[in-house]
Amino acid sequence: MKKHLIFLFLLFCFFLGAGQSFKKEKRIYMLDITKSMWGSGSNENIFEDVKKSLYKGIEDIKNPETIITIIPFQATHTYDILPSWTFKSGDKDKLAAVKKVIDSYSLETVPGGYTDVYSALDKAKKNINNDRVNYIFLLTDGEQSAIPSATKKTSRIDFDLKDLESSIGSWCDFSQNSETHLFYVMLSKAAIDKTIVEIIEKECNAYVVQGTDMNVAFVKPNSNIIKLNLNDDPLKFEINLLANNWEYLKENTAIKLELENNSIFQLENDVINITNRKLFVKLKNKLAFTELRRNNDIETTILLTLSTSDNLKVLNPEIKLVVKNHKERILTLEFSEDE
Secondary structure: OHHHHHHHHHHHHHHHHHHHOEEEEEEEEEEEEEEHHHHHHHOOOOHHHHHHHHHHHHHOOOOOOOOOEEEEEEEOOOOOOOEEEEEEEHHHHHHHHHHHHHHHHHOOOOOOOOOOOOHHHHHHHHHOOOOOOEEEEEEEOOOOOOOOOOOOOOHHHOOHHHHHHHHHHHHHHHHHHHHEEEEEEOHHHHOOOHHHHHHHHHHEEEEEEEOOOOOOEEEEEEEOOEEEHHHHHOEEEEEEEEEOHHOOOOOEEEEEEEOOOOEEEEEOEEEEEOOOOEEEEEEOOOOHHHHHHHOOOOEEEEEEEEEEOOOOEOOOOOEEEEEEEOOOOOOOOOOOOOO
């Protein structure tokens, strides 16, 4: 009886420890409140649409423990005079108070100032939480303003476009130190900068979103390592997926697969649909497994990359298929936590 109790206790501790290893989320919204958001200077008035999308994104979060930070921005030093907020998504009273302030913003009430996207990104970086998975939504309807600008401190720009390009161009290095994903939301046509788009497309963990609806769907593999044993004839396996909000995804959403060139496997289909929040992958072996098993030293890693259309972002898209040749069977345990 005691042995059974000890076993159950150890099993409980194992699952408890595994559950604790999952990182919670933090979402940072950098909100452009320059006067052009209300149509100043012959621009389109988009602030109401942006507000609705921002509120919906927060209200749709399923996990009430997700930390939200909202920071309005304009020029380099407007943080000295503008309020910002950090709260848990489940705190409805706090969200209501934040909405009251943001709803009070108008063309007449917001301070003047140019647009410093660089400082907004830098501010977001300083607000990430290394113990969580971070998502930065940088919402702007303009481009980085030029230097020199205003003489008034809270209206001037201290950084230029090259500074912004350099910051984004090193995003891969920055984001890998702590899992941080950047969604650069270009709210209007005026905000679309082809050079910035090209830089982001070359970086990892960074994505361009165009338009006022920032609530794009994104999925990511629950695990980026899958172990395959040739003794199990592993021509089928599953990839469990996590999503920011499954309701954002359309039915029969397709995911493209690209398998690194190798001497063991090839894909049966390079496009498959998400089914029951999973991808069911089928492989074909290039050589008979009986021939491969003769080599007892097989141990290799094959890269499988996921991708899809612009309407859906794939986070952490590279999966390592660790292929071994062991007589014993490989047991892979996965734990998932719905948001």
